Amino acid sequence: MIxxxxxxxxxxxxxxxxTDVTFPxxxxxxxxLALADAGITIKDVDAVVYPLAPDALIGVGNGERWVIDALGxxxxxxxxxxxxxxxxxxxxxxxxxxxxxxxxxxxxVAGADRVSESGSAQSVLNKMWDVGYExxxxxxxxxxxxxxxxxxxxxxxxxxxxxxxxxxxxxKHASLNPYAHLxxxxxxxxxxxxxxxxxxxxLGDACPASTGxxxxxxxxxxxxxxxxxxxxxxxxxxxxxxxxxxxxxxxxKSQGDHADADALAHAFDIAYxxxxxxxxxxxxxxxxxxxxxxxxxxxxxxxxxxxKKGKSPEGLRNGKFTLGGSGPVVNxxxxxxxxxxxxxxxxxxxxxxxxxxxxxxxxxxVPNARVAIASAIGGDHQFYSTMVLCSDLEEIS
Amino acid sequence: MTTNKNASAKDxxxxxxxxxxxxxxYKHALGRTVSRFLDGLAEGKIWGRRTTDGRVLVPARSxxxxxxxxxxxxxxxxxxxxxxxxxxxxxxxxxxxxxxxxLAYVMLEGADTALVGYVKGLDLSVQxxxxxxxxxxxxxxxxxxKTPTGTAADYWFELDATS
Numbered sequence: 001m002i003x004x005x006x007x008x009x010x011x012x013x014x015x016x017x018x019t020d021v022t023f024p025x026x027x028x029x030x031x032x033l034a035l036a037d038a039g040i041t042i043k044d045v046d047a048v049v050y051p052l053a054p055d056a057l058i059g060v061g062n063g064e065r066w067v068i069d070a071l072g073x074x075x076x077x078x079x080x081x082x083x084x085x086x087x088x089x090x091x092x093x094x095x096x097x098x099x100x101x102x103x104x105x106x107x108x109v110a111g112a113d114r115v116s117e118s119g120s121a122q123s124v125l126n127k128m129w130d131v132g133y134e135x136x137x138x139x140x141x142x143x144x145x146x147x148x149x150x151x152x153x154x155x156x157x158x159x160x161x162x163x164x165x166x167x168x169x170x171x172k173h174a175s176l177n178p179y180a181h182l183x184x185x186x187x188x189x190x191x192x193x194x195x196x197x198x199x200x201x202x203l204g205d206a207c208p209a210s211t212g213x214x215x216x217x218x219x220x221x222x223x224x225x226x227x228x229x230x231x232x233x234x235x236x237x238x239x240x241x242x243x244x245x246x247x248x249x250x251x252x253k254s255q256g257d258h259a260d261a262d263a264l265a266h267a268f269d270i271a272y273x274x275x276x277x278x279x280x281x282x283x284x285x286x287x288x289x290x291x292x293x294x295x296x297x298x299x300x301x302x303x304x305x306x307x308k309k310g311k312s313p314e315g316l317r318n319g320k321f322t323l324g325g326s327g328p329v330v331n332x333x334x335x336x337x338x339x340x341x342x343x344x345x346x347x348x349x350x351x352x353x354x355x356x357x358x359x360x361x362x363x364x365x366v367p368n369a370r371v372a373i374a375s376a377i378g379g380d381h382q383f384y385s386t387m388v389l390c391s392d393l394e395e396i397s
Numbered sequence: 398m399t400t401n402k403n404a405s406a407k408d409x410x411x412x413x414x415x416x417x418x419x420x421x422x423y424k425h426a427l428g429r430t431v432s433r434f435l436d437g438l439a440e441g442k443i444w445g446r447r448t449t450d451g452r453v454l455v456p457a458r459s460x461x462x463x464x465x466x467x468x469x470x471x472x473x474x475x476x477x478x479x480x481x482x483x484x485x486x487x488x489x490x491x492x493x494x495x496x497x498x499x500l501a502y503v504m505l506e507g508a509d510t511a512l513v514g515y516v517k518g519l520d521l522s523v524q525x526x527x528x529x530x531x532x533x534x535x536x537x538x539x540x541x542x543k544t545p546t547g548t549a550a551d552y553w554f555e556l557d558a559t560s
Contacts, residue, residue: 120491
């Protein structure tokens with residue numbers, strides 16, 4: 001396969017609402033920022049991949065039709081990707097496939113979201129449950145993860161303070177990132193005192209509904225050489241899926257526990273094997289992992305093998321995973337917990353990871369970062385994407 | 398039917414907004430397997446289906462999510478079991494019921510996968526008391542609607558009386 005690198009990443013300064021632009025104009029902002037960062041124009045782009053999560057969140061059916069001109073994709077091969085919360089990263093993996101196959105040299109991934117416009121995101125997200133068996137129960141993306149958080153606490157003798165430690169770390173990181181949505185530092189006490197949404201998840205554990213755009217540009221190794229570019233190289237990718245039924249993730253005969261993210265761990269293993277990562281804690285400098293709620297980050301750190309199962313809270317208490325601490329830094333951007341424009345959240349994970357290994361993130365830069373990982377989760381912990389990025393193509397030892 | 402109107406921005410700026418409502422009606426076919434499960438609720442029964450490797454999937458599914466094979470025999474499981482995971486919701490969400498309410502996945506005796514439902518009949522006003530009542534391992538039983546609607550709303554869980 002052909003080596004693929006990322007040569008550009010653009011993102012908005014995320015906020016709750018944007019009334020100065022239409023949705024397609026917002027998508028164009030993501031495309032323009034990514035192309036400008038890459039130092040190319042739309043004329044240099046061979047194909048476009050567009051991430052968009054459920055249509056009902058933006059209130060326009062087949063939103064890919066609406067934004068085709070905003071992306072500059074007319075006259076070019078085009079695909080829309082929807083994989084729930086993993087959408088923004090699945091789109092990058094689709095673009096990777098386009099380039100790695102040798103078919104295209106330059107592929108643009110760009111999109112946007114404005115989650116708050118629907119006024120009832122959880123009402124939209126409730127529609128993803130089974131019409132016969134589950135729709136009379138008010139499940140949504142908060143309750144599904146509250147269930148997981150309760151099992152994690154039960155299995156590993158963890159508590160709500162452990163979750164609060166994640167928020168405190170991510171808000172501290174986000175305060176250094178001018179593009180993040182929630183940038184105000186917060187204390188453990190403030191998180192614990194925030195109102196309960198679905199126990200044990202409180203407002204202080206939750207991501208915001210963000211508005212803004214993002215995009216990345218992927219190129220082939222031959223294109224990079226021809227144009228003297230220094231991309232962030234994609235050294236490994238992984239994907240995996242998990243059963244629809246949450247009730248099949250408990251009990252003696254289940255394949256994995258809803259407390260953990262075993263299927264995600266498998267996706268990380270696939271990417272690590274491709275990249276030659278054998279000792280994640282010592283070989284990985286930075287992780288941009290998708291976790292919309294504090295509780296999710298605990299088990300994603302463990303799925304990435306940056307801590308043993310049930311041990312990420314202990315690491316956090318010892319100052320690990322934090323900028324300035326020892327070992328891999330987790331979500332130096334503030335992560336999904338501080339910025340969640342659903343369609344492009346996964347794109348931001350990849351873009352931030354790429355900028356980290358190129359040493360160009362700014363105040364939240366991890367010093368001398370060479371190897372980064374990114375991941376995303378879609379559906380009800382169902383669709384998993386992982387990636388390893390590196391500043392060079394040398395062996396990762 | 399949609400409701401449309403244009404409105405000027407409150408601050409007098411030239412930015413305008415367009416309001417719409419999606420009001421779509423669906424009639425979903427539930428198929429034979431789900432329909433039989435729902436019929437069972439009117440008789441006070443919870444039905445599962447046995448997989449080729451002997452697990453009992455509840456609620457009944459016609460195929461196995463792990464092996465991709467069709468399930469076979471219908472198995473009636475017990476009406477009592479244990480909470481495997483739960484949450485108590487205190488936040489109001491547009492279009493969803495008024496809080497507070499408790500939800501749980503319950504492993505009924507004889508089943509190998511857990512069934513989701515409301516946990517009713519307990520006081521949720523004090524959070525610490527409510528979450529302790531529905532903690533993992535709490536014993537519950539299934540209750541059935543006196544007037545069945547033919548939907549999954551025809552059953553819920555209640556805590557077993559503590560002896």
